[in-house]
Amino acid sequence: xxxxxxxxxxxxxxxxxxxxxxxxxxxxxxxxxxxxxxxxxxxxxxxxxxxxxxxxxxxxxxxxxxxxxxxxxxxxxxxxxxxxx
Numbered sequence: 001x002x003x004x005x006x007x008x009x010x011x012x013x014x015x016x017x018x019x020x021x022x023x024x025x026x027x028x029x030x031x032x033x034x035x036x037x038x039x040x041x042x043x044x045x046x047x048x049x050x051x052x053x054x055x056x057x058x059x060x061x062x063x064x065x066x067x068x069x070x071x072x073x074x075x076x077x078x079x080x081x082x083x084x085x
Contacts, residue, residue: 003078005031005085012071017062026052026061031085046083053079 003009010029018029027033033048040047053075055061078084
């Protein structure tokens with residue numbers, strides 16, 4: 001089964017996570033932003049999604065609530081499935 005942002009990833013972000021990160025330019029609730037295939041200096045493609053994954057994996061984000069390995073695995077599956085909205 002293919003994972004998607006709307007069905008599998010977005011529900012894992014708490015409303016407070018979205019509200020906290022949006023003013024910092026990290027639009028966790030915006031599928032167009034997180035599924036954007038564009039690169040940046042750190043990532044060759046899908047830089048927004050990959051940067052979020054790096055922050056989640058390191059425990060930097062979301063504040064006060066480290067994601068479980070199962071949740072990280074779902075996010076990794078979503079990336080592997082092609083960043084489906």
